[in-house]
Amino acid sequence: MLKDVKTGNDVTIIEPVNLYGCKLCDDVFVGPFVEIQNNVVIKSKTRIQSHTFICSNTTIESNCFIGHGVMFINDKFKKGKLAKWGEWDTTHIDEGVKIGSNATILPVFICKGTTIGAGAVVTKDILEPGVYAGNPARLQK
Amino acid sequence: MLKDVKTGNDVTIIEPVNLYGCKLCDDVFVGPFVEIQNNVVIKSKTRIQSHTFICSNTTIESNCFIGHGVMFINDKFKKGKLAKWGEWDTTHIDEGVKIGSNATILPVFICKGTTIGAGAVVTKDILEPGVYAGNPARLQK
């Protein structure tokens, strides 16, 4: 189902999906079984693969690849409590970032030139380009 | 699809889902792309977010928050074999527990006052309240 979704040119969406209140720019691809919430912007040529969930307050720049079953998060359960309605954190994925399947992305910034390994759990901002993997995700050397 | 699902008042279910033989009490929320099997009880005001799978023999008490893409398990492949039909283990999540997205929950008990971090793999009973994270999940100090 699509509700209040703004789409650019040549956007591909494979149903079934649950998208609402989000913006998909030119040439974006969205696979099946994806949910994207409101206040999300997906920039041009970025691919969102199947089974992925993108929460409110997430911006993904252009030419990114978001794998299958990736879960974005905007509530860190601070002090063991749910965030109040509308007080969720924000996530920003910079241009060309690749995120492997089954990765978990806490509310962070991930800089250009970064690859996140499959199954990684990203708990902090990533400011140094490279390959990050593991739980919690660490720079691989 | 819903088959043999007992629902209380003000239950919200976002299709598509696959729910059968389960009981959803008052004010329960179930997001899209969720499967809930038979012999599951979800108590009042608990939220089950998108992409989550809840297996047979699971009881989730009231006011819990189960994140996106959480997988519950009732077969530990003892001795490398599948459990015989009907001989699955049980899971019990106590009142108000919060489980982060992409967490994996083996057949365990999780006590009141517990928060499970995103991407955690819970392999043992949790009897001491706190925040647990990692693979396997450990108490964070």
Place this chain on the structure above:
Amino acid sequence: MLKDVKTGNDVTIIEPVNLYGCKLCDDVFVGPFVEIQNNVVIKSKTRIQSHTFICSNTTIESNCFIGHGVMFINDKFKKGKLAKWGEWDTTHIDEGVKIGSNATILPVFICKGTTIGAGAVVTKDILEPGVYAGNPARLQK
């Protein structure tokens, strides 16, 4: 949706699914919210549980159990780049292997007699039978 899917006898598929260009042999079970891409062969009596994604160039032998939310991968983002179209890696799961829910399977071979724990991230070929768990997955002793 099914497109160009070859099925043997007594195959069970629980909709909604997204299957294309794959072959499902006799007595295969496919749960809901599953995607299987082209150039995939699932041999007889193997079960693919809900929320699982099986990528191109994967062969799963007979009598395997693939849990819920398992993500298969055919692109290791070598040198931080996406594989070129059609140059994806291959995965081969040997007879009777059991893979736990929320596991992540990089393009590897997994030998007969192996059990992969729930939430494990398999990054290398597995040539020695046993139980593997963790991120990255290691033989449990």
